[in-house]
Amino acid sequence: MKVYGGNGHRGNNKDSGSAARRSSGTGSNNINNSQKGNNNTGASRKKAEPPPEPKKKGGKGVLIALLIIVALIGGAYGYWVITTRPPDVGNDLENTGDQPDDALELIDTPTREIGRYYTVLVVGEDQLEENTDTIMLARFDAVEKKVNIVSIPRDTVVNVPWKVKKINTVYYNGDNGIDSLMDEVKNITGFRPDNYVVVKTSVFEKVIDALGGVWFDVPVDMDYGDYALLNSGESYEFTINVKKGYQLLNGYDALGVFRFRQNNDGTGYAMGDIERLDTQHDLIMAIAEQALKLNSIPKLYNMAQIVIENSQTDLTIGNLQWYVQKFMQMSMDDISISTMPTVGSWINGLSYVTINVDEWMTVVNEELNPMKYEIKPENCAIMCQKSPEPTRDSLTPGNYYTTNGTETYTNFYKYVK
Secondary structure, eight states, rough: OOOOOOOOOOOOOOOSOOOOOOOOOSSOOOHHHEEEETTEEEOOOOOOOOOOOOOOSSHHHHHHHHHHHHHHHHHHHHHHHEEEEEOOTTSSSOOSOOOOOOOOEEEEOOBBTTTTTTEEEEHHHHHHHEEEOOOOEEEEEEETTTEEEEEEOOTTTTSSSSSSOBBGGGGHHHHTTTTHHHHHHHHHHOOSEEEEEEEEEHHHHHHHHTOOEEEEOOSSSSEEEEEEEEEEEEEEEEEEEEOSEEEEEEEEHHHHHOOOOOOSOOOOTTTTHHHHHHHHHHHHHHHHHHHHOOOHHHHHHHHHHHHHHHHSSSOOOOHHHHHHHTTTTTGGGGEEEOOEEEEEEEETTTTEEEHHHHHOOOOOIIIIBBSSSOOOGGOOOOOOESSSSTTTTOOTOOOEEEEEEEOOOOOOOOOOO
């Protein structure tokens, strides 16, 4: 599936001075002046009438203001209710009928129970516009209110016609961008995800800042600088300078922790991408936990808007509102995240991971499959090795096959030292 704060300052205005009220008589003369030296005390004076009390104002205005506020709140709530709806799913199936308006309104079809499971492919774009940095597949169970997320390693070998056969090359090298990647995910899972979100790195920063930052225990010291020239001709610079330990990360630093692979001096994760994925999973769980603690639909709605406005997705804002609503009904125990089971291998001098098919089918059917039927290897086009290559630079003819028997492309890139 690429979510800023600041402190405002408000000065206090002081009055530059105060005006004194002054009163003067009206309609009469000063008696001491008009009868100076006159001892006539019999003359009577008319007692001045007190000024009328000012009429009370504001009561009706306050009532009107309150009614307007109530109307606005009611209108916003009404808009939320009207526009919030689950995503349309199962559109690649025949005779699915209308989509349900509520998670508990299930529509039964021969192959799928529409309204229970919703699957989303989440892709993180590489800022260098060469490969996708992160690929995750999620399934939400709207009945049980549970979500399973599985990371697909970027080096996973796939059966593609170009020479670098890694799944992270599909988005930029395929003919149809995200559609090509969705098709490739179908090849390795047996089903096409219902929806997708292609996230730019700037989205991650903005979402974290909208959350108020995220508390996280950084596993290692991170000191890395990346400088390059983009295809657009613009220069690219990204630095990671985060110390090990528990701390509050802003959006930029959280993105650095999420993307970190190794330091400029070669130190970092001892287990490479495996530890990198573990850190990503821990960070995602920390973000989810903090978002749940917010217990604030407006803030989560704001984060959903950030995603919609800065990502490539076929979800609507109403769909994301629906996910936010369901998310608020969950606990951390309802969220699980794991990594596709793979085996590391070297092919023609490049590092790949190949899918452990038996273990992967278990994960697919227990955690990701939205269909009624069990998905089997022959329902997929997973590229496999009959045996590991004998050396790092080997490419053994006939050593590669797909689980559904389709022809394999074996023109692997030859690494030149």
